[in-house]
Amino acid sequence: MDKLIENIKAYIPLNDNEIQLLKEAVVKKNYQKNKIIFTEGKISDEIYFVTKGCVRLFYNVDGNDKTAFFYTEGQFICAGESYTFNIPAIENYQAIEQTELFVFGKSKIERLLKEIPKLEVIARIATENELITCQKVIASFVTKSAEQRYIDLLHTNGELFHRVPQQYIASFLGVSPETLSRIKTRVFNKKSS
Structure with missing residues (x-):
């Protein structure tokens, strides 16, 4: 909970009453490694905040993830x-490792926003961050080679x-796993020489 509060306080101040309302609005859920959190075809009525772990967003394309x-x-x-x-989702979310999420249900979010209107700022910032991330991913596929995307990921999020x-x-x-292996070898050899 502290991680969530710190994250929000980075953008807006919260008093003790607001923190208490926030705590009452969220549910903590734990997911085992490889467990599916959300599947396509369902209508999403929750927002998640990752406190521990790693979640993969994937699409099912002709039977392939x-x-x-x-x-x-x-x-x-x-x-x-x-x-x-309020339409069926096309995405899936999966816990890649033991994962802990704080879950906000839609009705609780709506109530929270009425009680703490300044939380709208968080919703806007989360949306903006998601949009910027999506634009970066699209731009990388349009403007960069697979090797350049690999190097970027290594520099920006190497822990993955x-x-x-x-x-x-x-x-x-x-790329295929085999191509990734060849890219890794090429990048390593370039660094070594």
């Missing part, structure tokens, strides 16, 4: 289009290589 993103500690997760427009199975990293980078 395609990894789109990884969420780690301190990040909000939401199937945005489904949540906003120790936390996430390589096939998910390969899928996220848009």
Whole structure:
């Protein structure tokens, strides 16, 4: 809970009463490694905050998982289009390691926003961060090679290589596991020479 409060306090001050209301609005849930948190076809009515662990966002494309993103500690997760427009989601979320989430139900969020209107700022910031992240991912696929995307991921979020199975990293980078292996070798050899 402290991590969530700290995260929010980075943007807006909260008094003791507001912190108490926030604590009453969330439910803590734990997920075992590889457990599915949310599946496509359902209508999303929850927003998650990762306090511990790693969550993979993936899509089912013709029977194959395609990894789109990884969420780690301190990040909000939401199937945005489904949540906003009350339509079935096309995404899936999976715990990649033992994961702890704080879960905000839609009705509790609406009540919270009435009681603490300044929390709208957090909703806006979470949405903006998600949009910026999506734009960066799209731009990297349009403007960079798989090797450049690998190097960027290594520099910006290298810890993922120790936390996430390589096939998910390969899928996220848009390559096969074999191609990822060749990219790693090439990058290592360039650094060595």
